[in-house]
Amino acid sequence: xxxxxxxxxxxxxxxxxxAAASVFLIAFNHWLSLNYLSRSLxxxxxxxxxxxxxEAGINESFHDSLNDYLVKRLNDDFAQLHVNSAFSAVQQCxxxxxxxxxxxxANSANAARIISLHWPINDHIQELKLGLACQWQWPKLIASQxxxxxxGLLMWTAVAPPLSPRRKQLLRALTEQGVNRRQAEQLSSKxxxxxxxxxxxxxxxxxxxxPHPSHYLAHLNTGGFKHSSPxxxxxxxxxxxxxxxxxxDAIAIAESPAELSLCPANSTVMVHGxxxxxxxxPFMYYLWYAYRRRQNPVDGWFTNPPSNRPDxxxxxxxxxxxxxxxxxxxxxxxxxxxxxxxxxxxxxxSKIKDELCQLFGEELAAPFLFESARDPQTARSxxxxxxxxxAISIHAPESTSTRIATPSN
Numbered sequence: 001x002x003x004x005x006x007x008x009x010x011x012x013x014x015x016x017x018x019a020a021a022s023v024f025l026i027a028f029n030h031w032l033s034l035n036y037l038s039r040s041l042x043x044x045x046x047x048x049x050x051x052x053x054x055e056a057g058i059n060e061s062f063h064d065s066l067n068d069y070l071v072k073r074l075n076d077d078f079a080q081l082h083v084n085s086a087f088s089a090v091q092q093c094x095x096x097x098x099x100x101x102x103x104x105x106a107n108s109a110n111a112a113r114i115i116s117l118h119w120p121i122n123d124h125i126q127e128l129k130l131g132l133a134c135q136w137q138w139p140k141l142i143a144s145q146x147x148x149x150x151x152g153l154l155m156w157t158a159v160a161p162p163l164s165p166r167r168k169q170l171l172r173a174l175t176e177q178g179v180n181r182r183q184a185e186q187l188s189s190k191x192x193x194x195x196x197x198x199x200x201x202x203x204x205x206x207x208x209x210x211p212h213p214s215h216y217l218a219h220l221n222t223g224g225f226k227h228s229s230p231x232x233x234x235x236x237x238x239x240x241x242x243x244x245x246x247x248x249d250a251i252a253i254a255e256s257p258a259e260l261s262l263c264p265a266n267s268t269v270m271v272h273g274x275x276x277x278x279x280x281x282p283f284m285y286y287l288w289y290a291y292r293r294r295q296n297p298v299d300g301w302f303t304n305p306p307s308n309r310p311d312x313x314x315x316x317x318x319x320x321x322x323x324x325x326x327x328x329x330x331x332x333x334x335x336x337x338x339x340x341x342x343x344x345x346x347x348x349x350s351k352i353k354d355e356l357c358q359l360f361g362e363e364l365a366a367p368f369l370f371e372s373a374r375d376p377q378t379a380r381s382x383x384x385x386x387x388x389x390x391a392i393s394i395h396a397p398e399s400t401s402t403r404i405a406t407p408s409n
Contacts, residue, residue: 018149025145030136033090037083038113038132041095049128050119064103071097071105078130089141093134100128166191166202173206173213187217194220200233201225205247208240215247224251231258231364235272238364242274259391260368262287264325271360271368278355281322281331285348288318289370289385290392297389303375303382304346310339342380349383 053070078095098106098114108114111131119126163171167188174184194202198220205216219225225232236254243250256273263269267283269276278286293300305311315335322332334344349370356365371386385392 014153018146018153021149021152022142022146025148026141029089029141029145033088034112034132034134037090037093037134038115041081041132042115042117045115045130046117050117050126053126053128054119054121067100067103071100074130087144089137089144091135091137093132096131096133098129098131101126106131164192166199169206170213170217174217177211177213179214183214187214187221190221191217195226197228197233198225201228201236204233204237204240208244210240210244210247212247216251219251224255228255234364238360239274257391258367258387259393260290260385260387261393261395262290263395264321265395267325271356272364274360276355276359279351280326280328282348282351282355284318284322284325284327284331285345286352287325287394288321289383290394291317291321293385293387294389294392294394300384300389301373301375301382302345302384303378304342304380305340306378306380307342310341312339315340345383 074095074097081093081095083090083093095115096106096111098104098108098111108129108131111133113132115130115132117128117130170188170191171181171184174187175181179187191202201224202216202220205213210216225236232254235256236250239250239253243253253273258272259270261270262283264283264287267278267280269278269283269286289302292302302314305314318340319332319335321327322335338344353365353369356368359365360368367386369386370383372381372383374380375382
């Protein structure tokens with residue numbers, strides 16, 4: 001079935017359809033031929049046979065010997081009936097008298113069709129029942145109906161169904177790109193079978209006016225975005241805005257896992273596969289919270305210091321990070337002189353949120369920011385990164401070992 005342009009599953013389905021259609025056509029042809037033969041023979045016999053019986057004087061049921069003779073003559077005359085048609089699959093037929101003048105001569109069980117003749121004699125209706133049986137040229141019948149089924153399949157395959165509006169849109173976009181008609185039809189052939197998520201992704205792709213639709217159609221046709229979550233599609237919309245000319249990169253960003261990676265060497269964070277260069281000091285605080293979350297996967301909370309007493313232990317952790325990775329001298333001096341204050345933490349968390357939200361928007365940035373709770377011991381606010389520890393990675397130089405101590409709050 002390769003020549004019909006069918007995939008294997010569709011080819012098997014259509015082969016099954018051909019087989020079922022052939023069986024149906026064989027049965028229908030068999031039934032139709034018998035009906036035609038019986039009607040045609042009945043019409044011919046009604047026009048001639050009753051008159052011949054009347055002329056022969058065989059008109060009463062008590063003429064048993066004459067009836068028996070008539071039955072023998074009829075059976076002999078109708079022992080071999082040939083069908084004069086090159087298209088018929090009937091080899092030959094026989095007609096046998098079943099009943100005449102209320103006397104039964106043969107069982108009707110072997111007859112494919114029963115022909116009844118009636119004529120009036122002396123105010124009585126006479127009846128003759130004949131049984132029609134035929135032999136068939138089964139190879140000819142099967143081959144002819146199989147041929148018709150295959151011909152129907154070829155016509156079905158050759159006549160393309162009306163295109164949906166979506167496929168028309170894709171074909172137009174592909175042909176405008178310079179893709180030949182046959183390849184454009186192949187690329188757009190699966191569009192009508194896309195899942196709802198793929199439909200949404202396709203809408204985003206088309207809206208982006210990317211000049212090479214064959215690139216993203218190839219991804220969709222291999223199952224891309226078939227079962228994607230709404231958040232993945234939101235990331236696709238963002239990525240297409242950021243990478244309008246690099247569809248592969250946009251797809252990679254959208255399908256990246258919801259993970260956060262921090263690179264202290266250049267103050268860069270990788271959020272859902274997209275790199276963001278951050279301001280130095282907010283990045284250092286982001287990095288510090290990330291270390292705490294990773295080293296305390298179950299907990300990872302840090303409670304804000306009291307407003308009148310800075311934390312003189314945690315400030316050393318942040319100072320060490322800043323000194324190791326090139327933090328601003330002013331930020332280091334402020335921590336050294338004033339310690340880690342709640343105000344400083346609040347300000348830097350706010351700056352982190354501003355930088356992420358400015359690029360990604362609040363909805364996409366939210367999972368990568370902070371969650372808060374009330375410290376049950378001090379009733380002060382405590383914070384940690386919302387992501388689980390397993391979704392956070394830090395690409396620090398291998399020669400350094402950073403350990404954030406857990407202060408007692």
